[in-house]
Amino acid sequence: MDLNEKTYCILIHGFTKENRIDKALVLFDWMKGLGFDRDVPLFMEGDLVAASWLLQDGNKLSIGPFVSLYNAVLEGLVNGGKVNEAYLLLQEMIASNNLSDEEIAGCASDNEEVEYITNLFKFEKAVIPNSDSYSIVIDGLCKYQELDKALELLHDMAANGCIGNLLLYNNLIHEMCNADRLQESFKLMKAMRGLGLEPNHFTYNSIFGCLCRKEKVSDVLDLMREMLHHGHTPWIKHDTILLKRLCTRGNAMEACQFLSDLEEVGFLPNVIAYSAAIDGLCRIEELDHALKLFHDVHAHGYAPDVVAHNVLIHGFCKEELMRPKA
Missing domain, CATH: 1.25.40.10 (Tetratricopeptide repeat domain)
Incomplete structure (x- = not known):
């Protein structure tokens, strides 16, 4: 009787929970040999050690697949509730883009958390984050109400030539409105338009809900006029x-x-x-x-x-x- 993909995943999760990363990685490689789709984020379950093993194995990859592997690690960390670690890892990815390989190998930090991430993942070459890298971490930060960090990453994202999508901006605007940060939500909607992203009904209704909760009657009516003009129903x-x-x-x-x-x-x-x-x-x-x-x-x-x-x-x-x- 041949093992199927689900059997492998169950065993991998079990070994990971028991901190037997060595056996989990063996099974992970067997899956590759059998042609199964290996789900990196689910495999890691937020385990930093498992993530570091995967990235060490991926150092030989070309830059495109290597960044994709890093993105899978970021997603795994976020899914595992380790959003701060994902944020620090992304910051190190951004920093590695501005250093030579020799500087990356010898860099150190006064911040213990940052140094821990750097040593654990052992950056051997620059890893240039793409739009997906930023989106994964920003969405995770929004989920845990780390909105200032999310805005900081959004600024870095634009500065590094990466463009967010409609879903990213909608999530951020929605959480900003939930936190009653109304003016910042309007600024984000304006920034969307500057990137050619047209706000949809979810964008408008997030801000509309915040205005209603604040009882800003005049502003509510103005926004409703704009929404109806663009074909969106409040x-x-x-x-x-x-x-x-x-x-x-x-x-x-x-x-x-x-x-x-x-x-x-x-x-x-x-x-x-x-x-x-x-x-x-x-x-x-x-x-x-x-x-x-x-x-x-x-x-x-x-x-x-x-x-x-x-x-x-x-x-x-x-x-x-x-x-x-x-």
């Missing part, structure tokens, strides 16, 4: 959050004006948004206005849901108006 969940926050703070009338402005922009809110505004009006005892808005929902072709009915009924019962006029 995500309803974001404007609903804005409406609910306005109502919670007692600004139900401002919330109603926002609903009206949305219609003028060309975006029709859904029933949930209307229900939130109706609830806000009932809270400040604007029952006539709430009832009017309830009827407006019908006028826009929506059927108010059970939440809208319950909110309105509760509001009238609270004011002891059991039979309100329509």
Whole structure:
């Protein structure tokens, strides 16, 4: 009975977990001889020793395949949760590009972490990182909220003539918005356009969501106009959050004006948004206005849901108006 690829992978993972890198590498080479697709990132599972063995074996490769091997190591480190190590390794790759082979062999660092990475991976020649190298590490840094390091790498990436793709910028903008770093998100979107990358619906909605959470009503409407102009639909969940926050703070009338402005922009809110505004009006005892808005929902072709009915009924019962006029 012949072993299949899955069997080899299970054994390799087992030996790696037991720190038997020697046996894992033997099986890894057997896979190559049998023509199996060897998954370097999964094999390493973030193991630095395993990565160093692979790269030592790859020193004989030409620059293209050698960089690809380094990228697989970077991906393996990121997947294994060793993002800082991947970041340091990439920094060493960048530094090696500016040194001769003799300088690389003799270089030392005062930083213990950097020196550890340099000694472990034993740079014997320059390794020029490509766009994939940067993207792998930047995505990993975003995942672990190391946004300043991610921005630093993005700057280095451009300085070294590498261009990021739409996915890279979207991930970075999304995490920046989650961290409420709004102005930097706008700068990144502008940088995208400078590279010929057109923002898509995910780019816009990441920033749109941040503006809604910050309750920047005027900016929200401006961005919605731009989105609709470019054919992108704003995500309803974001404007609903804005409406609910306005109502919670007692600004139900401002919330109603926002609903009206949305219609003028060309975006029709859904029933949930209307229900939130109706609830806000009932809270400040604007029952006539709430009832009017309830009827407006019908006028826009929506059927108010059970939440809208319950909110309105509760509001009238609270004011002891059991039979309100329509």
